[in-house]
Amino acid sequence: xxxxxxxxxxxxxxxxxxxxxxxxxxxxxxxxxxxxxxxxxxxxxxxxxxxxxxxxxxxxxxxxxxxxxxxxxxxxxxxxxxxxxxxxxxxxxxxxxxxxxxxxxxxxxxxxxxxxxxxxxxxxxxxxxxxxxxxxxxxxxxxxxxxxxxxxxxxxxxxxxxxxxxxxxxxxxxxxxxxxxxxxxxxxxxxxxxxxxxxxxxxxxxxxxxxxxxxxxxxxxxxxxxxxxxxxxxxxxxxxxxxxxxxxxxxxxxxxxxxxxxxxxxxxxxxxxxxxxxxxxxxxxxxxxxxxxxxxxxxxxxxxxxxxxxxxxxxxxxxxxxxxxxxxxxxxxxxxxxxxxxxxxxxxxxxxxxxxxxxxxxxxxxxxxxxxxxxxxxxxxxxxxxxxxxxxxxxxxxxxxxxxxxxxxxxxxxxxx
Amino acid sequence: xxxxxxxxxxxxxxxxxxxxxxxxxxxxxxxxxxxxxxxxxxxxxxxxxxxxxxxxxxxxxxxxxxxxxxxxxxxxxxxxxxxxxxxxxxxxxxxxxxxxxxxxxxxxxxxxxxxxxxxxxxxxxxxxxxxxxxxxxxxxxxxxxxxxxxxxxxxxxxxxxxxxxxxxxxxxxxxxxxxxxxxxxxxxxxxxxxxxxxxxxxxxxxxxxxxxxxxxxxxxxxxxxxxxxxxxxxxxxxxxxxxxxxxxxxxxxxxxxxxxxxxxxxxxxxxxxxxxxx
Numbered sequence: 076x077x078x079x080x081x082x083x084x085x086x087x088x089x090x091x092x093x094x095x096x097x098x099x100x101x102x103x104x105x106x107x108x109x110x111x112x113x114x115x116x117x118x119x120x121x122x123x124x125x126x127x128x129x130x131x132x133x134x135x136x137x138x139x140x141x142x143x144x145x146x147x148x149x150x151x152x153x154x155x156x157x158x159x160x161x162x163x164x165x166x167x168x169x170x171x172x173x174x175x176x177x178x179x180x181x182x183x184x185x186x187x188x189x190x191x192x193x194x195x196x197x198x199x200x201x202x203x204x205x206x207x208x209x210x211x212x213x214x215x216x217x218x219x220x221x222x223x224x225x226x227x228x229x230x231x232x233x234x235x236x237x238x239x240x241x242x243x244x245x246x247x248x249x250x251x252x253x254x255x256x257x258x259x260x261x262x263x264x265x266x267x268x269x270x271x272x273x274x275x276x277x278x279x280x281x282x283x284x285x286x287x288x289x290x291x292x293x294x295x296x297x298x299x300x301x302x303x304x305x306x307x308x309x310x311x312x313x314x315x316x317x318x319x320x321x322x323x324x325x326x327x328x329x330x331x332x333x334x335x336x337x338x339x340x341x342x343x344x345x346x347x348x349x350x351x352x353x354x355x356x357x358x359x360x361x362x363x364x365x366x367x368x369x370x371x372x373x374x375x376x377x378x379x380x381x382x383x384x385x386x387x388x389x390x391x392x393x394x395x396x397x398x399x400x401x402x403x404x405x406x407x408x409x410x411x412x413x414x415x416x417x418x419x420x421x422x423x424x425x426x427x428x429x430x431x432x433x434x435x436x437x438x439x440x441x442x443x444x445x446x447x448x449x450x451x452x453x454x455x456x457x458x459x460x461x462x463x464x465x466x467x468x469x470x471x472x473x474x475x476x477x478x479x480x481x482x483x484x485x486x487x488x489x490x491x492x
Numbered sequence: 493x494x495x496x497x498x499x500x501x502x503x504x505x506x507x508x509x510x511x512x513x514x515x516x517x518x519x520x521x522x523x524x525x526x527x528x529x530x531x532x533x534x535x536x537x538x539x540x541x542x543x544x545x546x547x548x549x550x551x552x553x554x555x556x557x558x559x560x561x562x563x564x565x566x567x568x569x570x571x572x573x574x575x576x577x578x579x580x581x582x583x584x585x586x587x588x589x590x591x592x593x594x595x596x597x598x599x600x601x602x603x604x605x606x607x608x609x610x611x612x613x614x615x616x617x618x619x620x621x622x623x624x625x626x627x628x629x630x631x632x633x634x635x636x637x638x639x640x641x642x643x644x645x646x647x648x649x650x651x652x653x654x655x656x657x658x659x660x661x662x663x664x665x666x667x668x669x670x671x672x673x674x675x676x677x678x679x680x681x682x683x684x685x686x687x688x689x690x691x692x693x694x695x696x697x698x699x700x701x702x703x704x705x706x707x708x709x710x711x712x713x714x715x716x717x718x719x720x721x722x723x724x725x726x727x728x729x730x731x732x733x734x735x736x737x738x739x740x741x742x743x744x745x746x747x748x749x750x751x752x753x754x755x756x757x758x759x760x761x762x763x764x765x766x767x768x769x770x
Contacts, residue, residue, distance in 0.1 A: 375767040375768060375769070376767060378767070378768065379764065379768070382762065382764035382765050383761075383765050386738070386754075386757050386765070389740060390740035394743055426563035426564050427561075427564070427566075428563075429559075429561040439559065441561050443565075443566065444564045444566050446564055447566055447568035448760065448761065449761075449765075453761075453765050453766070456765075456767065484563065484564070485564065487563075488562070488563045
């Protein structure tokens with residue numbers, strides 16, 4: 076957006092030329108309030124706040140295949156936060172992934188997405204962060220394993236492969252709402268951090284944006300317009316309702332998405348949510364997906380799965396798989412159920428799950444854990460059944476995969492992780 | 493409401509407890525005038541302590557946001573494991589198996605009490621809190637009550653069973669010179685009927701009550717969820733057409749004069765949950 080760049084340049088000029096003016100500008104309520112809203116859009120607290128900790132004071136560990144990274148303290152504390160930073164340091168962090176003193180950030184900080192954020196918006200977020208109460212909280216951010224813990228070569232190579240800095244460029248052939256949606260989804264919303272498949276280095280896989288990906292033993296489903304595995308069957312109003320309240324006629328946000336809705340999307344304006352829905356409805360699904368047919372009803376896995384479903388699932392999700400709108404998710408013709416990767420399904424059957432709670436829908440119904448009641452083969456069969464009943468079609472689930480996930484989840488639960 | 497602010501005076505006590513020591517709390521058995529002051533202090537102190545504790549520990553749990561939830565949450569029942577007797581001796585176990593198999597005799601459609609696991613059910617119950625009377629008031633006085641007053645024995649159900657089985661064994665050996673298990677079915681039935689109608693006296697044990705308790709426990713073993721050791725393979729439920737621990741019949745509420753098609757379901761599941769190899 077040219078006009079934004081101009082404003083950005085003008086602001087930069089102010090920064091250099093008129094400190095007095097800057098001070099005044101930094102105190103502008105409109106700007107700080109806009110920065111607060113943008114920080115909510117970006118869901119900064121998700122990584123930069125420990126469970127039960129002070130907001131933005133750092134501390135939530137992100138498990139990556141390369142080791143753990145912990146969100147640092149971004150309150151204006153001089154010693155342990157970013158109190159000694161300048162706005163230029165912050166801009167470089169958001170835009171290039173390079174922090175104060177040239178420290179290269181790991182892309183767990185979603186700068187490949189934040190690089191699309193305009194200078195004006197970054198400036199507003201900075202103004203807001205400066206108003207936070209400084210919190211003294213030392214964070215050991217880099218807990219990666221060798222050689223990934225050596226910042227310079229690791230991140231330089233990574234950036235070479237995966238990172239293209241540059242502010243979002245609108246597509247003039249699309250509507251204003253579409254462009255706003257694209258800006259939010261690809262930029263501050265950093266939806267692709269979870270929903271886009273990663274390559275072997277952990278960078279986004281080109282051409283597969285938002286088509287679903289596995290992260291921390293949750294499968295973030297396809298959110299493209301694909302009719303079978305994506306949300307092509309949801310109206311824009313249903314998408315808005317999901318993001319605003321955590322529930323809609325089809326399903327309920329759970330796991331990490333419940334947090335994203337609680338902390339971020341439920342606080343967005345209706346116009347921004349509608350823009351996101353407009354963009355997602357227009358995002359392309361998988362090209363040439365391999366044809367897939369339902370398992371026949373007389374398959375032994377389907378017979379066993381149906382018996383388990385009747386006895387353990389149908390009470391809430393209904394024998395027809397239709398669920399109860401806004402309370403128990405629909406399974407028939409549901410994108411997550413037919414995902415290529417069944418991890419999230421297996422997970423909620425094993426460990427249970429709680430839905431997100433918002434002011435508009437505070438119930439937060441919970442799915443009970445069935446780990447005590449169903450063995451690995453039975454979990455595999457009931458999940459295989461729901462993936463292939465009522466017109467659904469998806470790959471069957473293997474008992475071995477259930478067993479591995481059960482072990483991992485139970486270890487995490489035991490260590491409180 | 494006219495709440496009384498001043499502590500009770502001795503004369504109030506006298507009014508409240510006619511015949512009480514006017515200087516303190518009512519005299520208790522074994523107490524003397526000289527220590528009643530001490531008792532009063534003790535009473536007041538313990539009351540105060542009780543009030544302090546009840547005031548601090550009886551706080552309601554305040555839940556904000558959404559209800560607490562944690563992964564793998566649940567309190568699954570501990571299923572009874574097959575294996576040797578836990579409470580019974582092998583002789584006692586064999587006797588109870590013989591008894592329950594006469595109370596619920598096998599027929600061509602349904603196994604009897606023994607094969608349904610009723611004796612295992614009773615054994616595991618007697619080894620647990622039922623046997624040790626955890627839920628019963630077990631302190632004196634012990635006075636023979638009327639039947640409507642329920643169980644009045646100082647014995648726990650476990651000790652009571654042991655005594656009853658010993659008395660039964662003694663009776664069989666004295667009358668027939670063989671233990672109960674070796675009696676013919678007719679002899680067993682006659683003996684059990686004698687217990688039921690009170691015509692047969694056991695040494696030191698109320699035979700009628702022994703019969704009633706055994707019958708009740710056998711029924712529970714036959715119809716309780718298999719997780720407790722009886723009702724093996726849900727035989728009791730299959731016999732009477734009970735669909736088991738099911739949860740939801742909405743699909744069937746409006747369908748009349750049709751047979752409900754699903755087989756019974758136990759807490760831990762049913763055999764159809766496992767793939768049938770063809």
